[in-house]
Amino acid sequence: MYKTLFHPSTVTPSWHVSHASLPRHLSQEELDRLSSERTLVSDFKQMKLEKEAQKNWDLFYKRNTTNFFKDRHWTTREFEELQACREFESQKLVLLEAGCGVGNCIFPLLEEDLNIFVYACDFSPRAVEFVKKNPLYRPERCCAFQCDLTKDHLMENVPEASVDVVTLIFVLSAVHPDKMKVALENIGKVLKPGGVVLFRDYGLYDHAMLRFKSGSKLGDNFYVRQDGTRSYFFSKEFLAKLFEEAGFQSVVNEYVLRETVNKKEGLCVPRVFLQSKFIKPAHSQQVCGLLSHNTSKESKPED
Structure with a gap:
């Protein structure tokens, strides 16, 4: 997934994170490279990739087990709602981690916040098993289950209108664009x-990209990796x-622009993420939390 471009000893991540309303400016060379990519993967292969999407992610977790992604301790710093969505400090908060992987986001949250209950689902049955085998997994605080957000009804495992906050972190990009809306409606x-x-x-x-x-x-903006997993930008x-x-x-809906520097190779790698907050209309009810527009905090996301 191109998240380990360099060996950690040669990488110094930039601490100067900027938030922008426009995507980063491309050089002429980069523009030419993108414009020259006109040939698409054949329809037959695309259908095969869609059919085998779950298998490819399961194989990904078989190869990498729990070692590929770092724990995401930056989540609470970037998203204030994980702290602010309460009327009083000890109020229970119900979270759904859609696309939990092996638990790199949920376990830091469960450690930091004793008043949180997490529903955690993933496309890959193997990833869910890794979550359940984690020493921090407790059924009274976390319910992990396998789910294809584009096919399976979340309400089979999560009560209707019961979740305060949904985290959707590096997940929707793996879904075919034609099925993204269905996944969001499910959520x-x-x-x-x-x-x-x-x-x-x-x-x-x-x-x-x-x-x-x-x-x-x-x-458009949709690619397949060598291991058969896909990514949308x-x-x-x-x-x-x-x-x-x-x-x-x-x-809130804005670009996060970062740089990763490889000192050994003398390379500066531009990273672009989209960080956003959306609400389910509350009508006359009070919107959950502060819904702060302040996302300008500097952080070190381990994506």
Whole structure:
């Protein structure tokens, strides 16, 4: 997933994180490279990739077990709702981690906040098993289950309108664009009115997008990796329209621009993510939390 481009000893991540309303500016060379990618993967192969999507992610976790991603301790720093969505400090908070992987986001949260209950689902049965085998997993505080957000009803495991906050972190990009709206509508059914979806994923013109070789393009901003997993790179306009059509309202929707520096090779790698907050309309009810527009905090997300 191009998240370990360099050995950790040679990488110094930039601490100067900027938030922007526009995607990063491309060089002429980068523009030429993208414009030359006109040939798409064949329809037959695309259908095969869709059919084998779950298998490919399961194989990913078989190869990498729990070692590929770092724990995401930055989540509470970036998304204030995980702390602010309460009327009083000891109030229980119900969270849905849609696409939990092996638990890199949920376990730091469970450690930091004793008044949180987490529903955690993932496309990959193997990933869910890793979550359940984690020493920090406790059924009284966490319920992990396998789920294809584009097919399976979340309400089979999560009560309707029971969730305060949904985290959707580097997940929607792995879903075929034609099925993203269905996944969001599925999430909306278990979210409380006034509840929040916290989103972070690959942004348009991220370095990973520019690294794909010829023969990897599935469609506009949509690519396949060598291991058969896929990734979409979001523009803020596409994401806003997608959530609005699924019944959500936009609160914050902006690009996060970072740089990763490889001292040994003398390379500066531009990373682009989209960080957003959407709410399920609450009508006359009070919207959950402060819904702060302040996302300008510097952080070190381990994506």
